[in-house]
Amino acid sequence: MKQLQEVLLGKEGNYIFPFFWQHGEEENVLREYMNAIHQSNIRAICVESRPHPDFCGEQWWHDMDIILKEAEKLKMKVWILDDSHFPTGFANGAIKNAPDELTHQYLVYRTLEMCGPAKHLELDVKVYMKPEPLPPWMPPAPPAERVFHDDELMKVLACPVLEGECLGEPVDLTNQIADEMLEFDLEDGYWRIFVIYLTRNAKGRNDYINFMDKESCRLLIDAVYEPHYAHYGEYFGTVIAGFFSDEPPVGNIEGYGLAGPIGSPKQILPWSKEAATCFREEFGSDDWGKYLPYLWANAADRKLQAKERVSYMNMVTKLVSECFSEQNGIWCKEHGVEYIGHMLEDCDMNSDLGASMGHFFRGLSGQHMAGIDNIGGQVTINGQDCMRHQEPACQDEAGFYQYLLGKLGASHASIDPKKQGRCMCENFGAYGWQSGTKEQKYMTDHFMVRGVNRFVPHAFSAAPFPDPDCPPHFYAHGENPLYRAFGELMAYTNRVCHLIDGGKACPDVALLYNGESKWAGDASSNIRAARYLTQSQIDFHVIPSDVFTENSAYPVAFDGQALKINDVSYGGLLISGCEFVEEHVAGFIIDALAKEFPVIFLDQKPGGIIAASDEEKEKFATRLEDCEVVDGKEAGKKIRQILTPQVTSEPACNRLVSYHYHTDSDIYLFLNEGAKNVYRGTVTIQGKGCPVRYYPWENRIEKAAYEETANGIKVMLAINPLELCVIVLEDEMEMQNVADKPEFAREEQEITEFSVRRIDAKTYLELKKKDLQMDVAEQGEKVTAPFSGMQKKYPDYSGYYIYETEAVLEAGKSYQLSIEDVSESVEVFLNGQSLGMKLQRPFVFILPGQQVSEENQIRIEVATMLERKLYSQGYDVKSMSPYRPLSPTGIVGKVTLQKVK
Known part of the structure; x- marks a missing residue:
């Protein structure tokens, strides 16, 4: 195998570009740090203002001159984090003096509840186009830095409140407004009147660009990208590799609080001048305005509620994709560099607004690598062992981070041609000085065995030691005793990444991304499915419903035997329990079932299709009547009954994680995530050739004991706790010079x-x-x-x-x-x-x-x-x-x- 020979000869490439934080340090410090990073077996950096006192000013260009010249001398690449501070979207303060129409705009409401019947009521609409006043005993809110005067009424809608606090059919009262006064009647019943309006004065990230507005998003390019190109155009595509966006937020909340999923009461919702047109296109008619209350409150008509919410979220996430991510990616491509980064993924927040971007795959659509991050204790050595309950939650039980995070990134890398199989993980950040290289090696292995092949270690900080900003810091002006060990870890990481780069992943099945189903109604998290698939050594990718749409950006082929996305094959489709599925997904399900292609519903079958007619819904439900519902815990067992998986272990071990990758040979990675016991047993794998065990830490190979069976190649293994085991299937002729495993005397x-x-x-x-x-x-x-x-x-x-x-x-x-x-x-x-x-x-x-x-x-x-x-x-x-x-x-x-x- 070419890549194996390259790593054995020390000719692996570089797959690492750590954050290098800038504070305006002296020239000698910048040069010292560039050399310290280079001596850590790293050949690229990502420069970040953290914060630099003069980003895109004279001192910044002075410091960048030094860094770029040093990088050129050391033959290193430089990425640039694309804003003056984290997270991306501040545009170096450009929004402060931008025209009003480029700032954030929000869709908000106030309600008035009344009993009917009542006639000839009058309501001063202007009074209700303001936030609810604070009680008189509360101190007044501090004045806003910038006040806007372009609030605009959208709708006044009266909704009957039915049993269970659900809303009935809204009655549009908007046309009954004259001279800012609404005159109206109410029929018998209990009513909630929604005054819905647009404003720029609500509380969100108002000093950030509007991610749903192309001209607003262009402010970031003009404030950061263009000045760097003006100064360093000759370096673009040579020394300068590209730009990095760090957790850009839709920003309809301040900071990092939970915005909640669509449907959360009182949530202010992002808007832009393009929103109304796009909303209509997604909904299919002008009736989207009539059902706006369903964006915040549950409706008796679940189908209309689903249609309204999904239409809105499709509108937002497609605009974010087009206006921000794609625009940045196109600019970078035109200037000879690449665009990378990640969003806030935490605990399924990647399908919410607020601090994230609403849709994992759309939010990163313009980027040239897939991206995720792991910070502050999210993935831990005892992640699998600390599950206190049968059903996984998020941070406390490591469910999302342990089982789903890495697979989201690796999936996007594999199915999107633009990503070229590359997935980046920002790693180690804010784990503290209690985190050392032992834990960092496990975190690296954890992601590599899930398909991640690029890393951004967090971070090298040139601030005076000890810098309290999110340690650990790997060099710390020479004060960190683990600096040399960190360098060895980076060399090891480059070796493994070199082996799993440039080919394609070989998963068993696909798991449907549940963003649209979550927006539409009741839907289970994919954490549960990811957990039990991983523990069964069933490899999977998460795929979005967009793969099934016409003119999809993802190359898709389906012949009834395999679903292929960007030439990656899947032997089945799994769908976590949900109330609704998107119409293109439903179309694929019907076609797949007709061709007897495995479609497995976990815990619950979908009851309907988003935005479908009653006839279509009934046809879909009838087709699903005979379909089996599988308990999520039995997902792995069910898959093994209907297809031959890439890996089978004997004895079975739910701490053994596997990954199959194909370049010019088949490569299998196995990680024993149990922190206590050696795994001793066999793994049966698929492919051709003789298995060689590669020890990536020592950079050596030895023969593996194996036998050919009808079910595949059975390899005998002993894998130590937290050890990454690499098996490469080699041509028999190339096995002659491979050493046997040494034996040791028993005497100690x-x-x-x-x-x-x-x-x-x-x-x-x-x-x-x-x-x-x-x-x-x-x-x-x-x-x-x-x-x-x-x-x-x-x-x-x-x-x-x-x-x-x-x-x-x-x-x-x-x-x-x-x-x-x-x-x-x-x-x-x-x-x-x-x-x-x-x-x-x-x-x-x-x-x-x-x-x-x-x-x-x-x-x-x-x-x-x-x-x-x-x-x-x-x-x-x-x-x-x-x-x-x-x-x-x-x-x-x-x-x-x-x-x-």
């Missing part, structure tokens, strides 16, 4: 005493730069087994512990050195020669026979996290993550030697 020789010294991180790096040995430091102190770490003696210390001992061995024989546990990273030296570094169990090192003499010096260097040093000084070490106990430091447990047979 325990090391019971070390001399230990401490070296702070900056001193250690200086010694490394000068190529000096660590033994130039002061004499160490003796420690004896059992080893329980050094934290009791030095509870406030962060840095390096240097363990040294003498060992009498049989000259010329190879040995295996095993360390039970280490906190945090460990590098072993034999007679002054490094045997490599490890970040996670098993901490096992081979002492090669050619380096072993009768008397040997063994040196074990352990780097700690910064948590103890900073915690003792009163700094916040957890950032946005949950609080955790402090970790031990140094060697914990037994240290043994075994002779290789």
Whole structure:
């Protein structure tokens, strides 16, 4: 396999571009940091103002000159985060002085409730085209920075309130307004009168561009993209790779509060000058205005409610796609660079408005990579083990982050030709100083085994140490003891990403994105399906309903045997429980069932089609009468009954996650996400060739034990806790030079005493730069087994512990050195020669026979996290993550030697 040979020869590409935060640092600091990033085995950066005091001003261009020249010298690429501060959309303050028509506009309402019958009532509509006044005992709200005077009445609608607080058919009273007074009658019953109007004075992200307005979105291009091109056009497409949008929000709320799904009472809704025309197109008539109350309150007519809400959300998300994402992507393409980034995905918020963009796939449509992010304790080492209940929730049980987040990004990368199979994950941010490379390696593996192949580590901060802004910071002016270990992790990441780049994923089934169903009515989250598919080693992609529309941007083919999207094949379609499906999805379901293609309904069958006629609904329901409903927990079992999956494990293990990828060979990734037990068993995989096990950390290969069966290739595996196992199917002729797995004698020789010294991180790096040995430091102190770490003696210390001992061995024989546990990273030296570094169990090192003499010096260097040093000084070490106990430091447990047979 070409890519395997490339990584074995150290010729892998770069797949990493960390945030490099700018605060206006001195030139020497910028150059130091560019070299520190380069020395971390990273060949690109993403420059972010965090915040720079003069973004797009003279100091910014001065600093960018330095960074770009240094990048050119080091042969690095530069991405640019596209705004003066996070999140994207502030447009470097351009909206402050922009014309009124380019600012945010909102659809809002007030209600008046009355009993009928009543005649000749009069209502001053102007009074109701204002927010409800605060009670007199409340302090007045601070005045707005900018006041607008173009409020516009949309509708006055009287809705009967029926049983269950549902609204009946609205009565349009708008035409009965004269001289701003509404004169009206009410029939018998209880009524809710909606005064619905447009305003720019409601509370949202009013200092941000209107993401539904093309001219408003252009402000970002004019304020950020164009000035960078004017200064650095010669670098575009060479040194400058492109622009990065970070969590652009539709912005109909302030900050990051929950906007709630469409249908939430009192929600202010985004609007623009194009909205009314687009709303009509989506709804199919001018009646969209009559049913506006259904955007906030439940209706007795569930079909009309679904049609109104989905039409509105389609309008918003398609405008966001066209006006913002696509416009940025087109500009970048025309200027020889790419456009990337991600939205706020958290806990199914990706199909809501507010701080997100309403639709995961549409919001990122213009970008040239798929994108997601993982911050602040969302994915954790014990993510699968911490499920307290059978049904997954979000943050507290890691349901969304553990099972769905990575697959959303990888799915978009695979099905959208523009993405070219590339999915970026912003990773590690705000996990705090309690997060080290051990956890960071797991987080990287977690996403790679789900199909992510680009990473934006968060972050390198050049602010004075310790910068309280969302640590960890990987270099920290040389103060971070794990800086070198982080560099080894980046090299490892590039190797694995190189293997899984440039081909195509081979999932078993497709899972329908539930955005439209969620807008329309009752709908289950896809978290449940994602959880049980993952735990059954059933690989899947999440696909949007847009793939089934006419003139879809996604290349689709269906022959009754397989559904192909962008040449990725799916053997079935799963649909989580929902009340309604979109009409093009319903059309595919009917066609698929007629051709006996598997369509599996989880927990509930859809009862209707959004915006369909009664006749169409009845026909659809009749066709679904004989369809089985499968409990979501049984999804994996059901799929195995109807198709041959890519992976079957024996014994079954719900902690074993798998991923099949095809380039010029078949590649399988397996991650044992259980933090406690070794997985020992077999995996039966599909493909041709002889299985080779690649060890990406050590960058070596060995033969794998296997047998050919009628069901596929059965490979015998032992996978350590949190270990990523890579199996490559190679041509038999290329297997001749692959080594067998070594065997070790059972006898152990325990090391019971070390001399230990401490070296702070900056001193250690200086010694490394000068190529000096660590033994130039002061004499160490003796420690004896059992080893329980050094934290009791030095509870406030962060840095390096240097363990040294003498060992009498049989000259010329190879040995295996095993360390039970280490906190945090460990590098072993034999007679002054490094045997490599490890970040996670098993901490096992081979002492090669050619380096072993009768008397040997063994040196074990352990780097700690910064948590103890900073915690003792009163700094916040957890950032946005949950609080955790402090970790031990140094060697914990037994240290043994075994002779290789």
